[in-house]
Amino acid sequence: MKLSFHGAARSVTGSRHLLEVPGFRVLLDCGMFQGRRGEAIYRNRELGFNPKSVGAVLLSHAHIDHSGALPVLPGQGFAGKVYLTRATADLAGIMLEDSARVQENDCRYVNKKERRRGRTCIRSFYDSDDVRKIVKRFQGERYGDQIKIAPRLAASFHDAGHILGSAAVRVKYTARGNSTTVLFSGDLGRSHMPILRDPEPPPPCDVLILESTYGDRLHEQLGEEMKKKAQDLIQHARTHKSKIIVPAFAVGRTQELVMRIKELVGEGRVDPIPIYIDSPLANKATGVFKRHPECYDDETSKTFSDAGDVFASRYIRFVSSPEESKRLNAMRGPCVIISSSGMCEGGRIVHHLKHAIQDEANVIVIVGFQAEHTLGRKLIEGWDVVPIFGVPTPRRAQVVRFNGLSAHADRNDLLAYVRAIDPLPSTIFIVHGEEKQALSLGAAIQAEHPRINVSIPHHGSTHEV
Template identity: 40%
Template sequence: MNITFLGAAETVTGSCYLVETRETKFLVDCGMFQGSKNEAILNAEPFSFNPGDLDFMLLSHAHIDHSGRIPKLYMDGFKGDIYATKATVQLCGIMLPDSGHIQETENEWTNRKRQRAGKSAVKPIYTVKEATDCLRLFKSVKYDEVTKVSEDVKVRFNDAGHILGSSIIEIWVNESGKDTKIVFSGDLGNKDMPILKDPSLISDADYLVVESTYGDRLHSHKQGAERIEKFINIITETVAMGGNVVIPSFAVGRTQEIIYELNKYMDVFSDKVNKILDLPVFVDSPLATSATQIFRENLDCFDEEAKAYIANGDNPLDFPTLQFTKSPEESRKLNERKDSIIIISASGMCDAGRIKHHLKHNLWRKDSTVLFVGYQAEGSLGRRIIDGAPKVKIFGEEISVNARIEVIDGFSGHADKEGLLSWIGSFNRKPKKVFIVHGEKETMPVFAETITGEFGIQCIIPARGDSFVVSTDKVYENVPSAELQHKFKRLTVVNMLENLKEEFNELAQILKTDLKQEKSDVEIDEVAAKLKLIEKAFLEALK
């Protein structure tokens, strides 16, 4: 079989893998690129294959960086079945139309700018209707059951413990009478996370495609009590100052876990919790509200502890001060309140949705706190805030970052280095090779060295567009088509230019704030000389 890595290759978003056997063509995931603008450019690009030629698709879970381009795939001719767990199908039923709404809204802004610049209008990547139409292709499968999806391919979905319905996918491909087994980890969850079961252990594989989001680090707040104690301390200290706590949270997964843990530990930390028991907690995301209902409908995915709460008559996803906002008017009124409140709002990386409004109203306040509980991709607004940007642009307005910025990474839905290694170590028959995906460029080589050192397995870090021929006995690199090479070379240059643009803007901001002559004229002359060289190189490139 041949595997081509079309997304989440040397980056954390856009998961998409094309698998071609002698008889069958299929995708594993078809996600959107999120974070930096240069990554997002890829979302509107044509697929490097003909979607109409695909026989089916396997979807690991509903997060948009794994599912978000399915409507585009459908519009471009794909009409096969999409296999996913029941919870994933239900979540995609709300998340993909929501994504379509975002595409339409952002497209309106884009076209207003284009109109002012005298340019013609462009279409959104897809609409709400198109996202809704593609849902007819989804087909539910059960965890732990082997399903024959074509004459030469069998699959089994296993619980990944990442979000509701998330899966590790085992795939058996029969060629020349032999089975070759490849395992896609999807996004692998932490052990002992609230609500969800621990990731399933896999017995064996010929090859493994594994995520590496936190492959070079450990989570600093692993235990539930430790996580929630820090969480409560942050709230009490912020409330004492009269500020708000704003939590950018992924609508599916982190939001429900925060609600669960607040409820669970209210008695444990009663002395501190009593001080904030009357503090209103708002989930300001229509998507999170709908997702929470889907959680309540999939109790079979819950771990034993969560099931025990339910058996005792307690709703683990609810407590007295919790409120769900629905309308934009309700959302706006949150920023008019004079009392301290907790606002949990999407998107988790702060690049879209209602969270941007709450950041605009709270980032400049020294008495407020912005608390991050999930991964922030390079280039995202959330990442810039965490990295210490003194000012950020929101809706075209420059906002000073004066608020307290905190991170509790123990809430992350991704396993850390220890969790990933423990999971790989549980294979009774280890894979011959490991393909490392879904991580930052700096993280992947570190994780690869760790795997090789720990297990003696050779690792491969595919770049976007890289293709490999895989059999029971060996793997070797395939030369991508000239068209694919042509496309990715040009996109790489576009990415470089987009990065340079961001760095130029940052340099301009530094120089603007240096009007008090904190730097010497000699230093400024050195900068000017270097910029002259860059300007000359640009002019040469344009020729």
């Protein structure tokens, strides 16, 4: 069996790993690269392997950095199925449609300016037609079922507790009475987070492909300190009649934020202020959440049956039309605007930042991971001038981080995940982390388990397992 790594190797975005057995190739994830524009364009067009040679795709979850390059496949000759959980199938469908639409809008906006400057125009990676073609190949599966994907190859999905439908993917290859199993963690969630069930304990495997987004960090505890921080922020917005702008993944993060704010209001810690969820995608995704109660934890299932719609409230407004979104730009606070994309690399959030970033009374709240070279990363790095739609823009708004809201396992969770595999795997590949995180996690695993062969693959490298 061969494994090669074509994305999220010593980096975070563009998750794509190719598993090859005699006569069959399976692609684990087909994510989109985000970061430096030129590099992202190149890597999203050149996948690093021939899609025609791929027999099937196994998708861990719907986030765009894992699923966003799927629509490129059919145009390059891929004719197999895409296996994914049922909730992921629903979510990925709307997310890819949205991705196509956002790309088209961003291209139109950028090209209008480029044309004025006499420069060549950019093209989107795919359009809604390409999305329709790949969605037709989706095969939604249940957690835990054994799925036969080729004569000697079976796969199964195991709840990863990261976003709705997320899974660790196990692949088993059997030949001449021997079998080899590979477990791909996808993105791992955390225990005791709202809405979703906790991550399932990992099933046994010979080879583990493990994410390392927070491989060298521990999250803050979701305790009193964080609630106080949120309370102060809302009070600040109220006093200054300012805006709190929250870039958030439309799926997962947004729904969780809504639950958290409702909790603070429910506990009488803050008076409600208007909250605008400005993302047609978040709106649709919330609908998908409602259709998949099989993914909820007990508490959410109970709230749903007791109180009806857990995501609704009189001070929360879902914004759909572009006109209403534009009206928010001119509006005065206090208010919270939650919008995507989560790393500020496209979508309505960029327009909100453009309008709010120069006012020192406004606050930008970062709740999710920000990959290198993205606008979100520049904000947390404290840049005084940031490029917005290519225009250097002074930043005067405060930037505040909330690490405790992460949907990712931290270093201790990742180490515990490895420890829970019984018997321990012989080989671990560390992926989906920047070099520093991946190396640090790799060293910790190696120190704890000297017999495991720990490897941190480079982009484009191939390994025999």
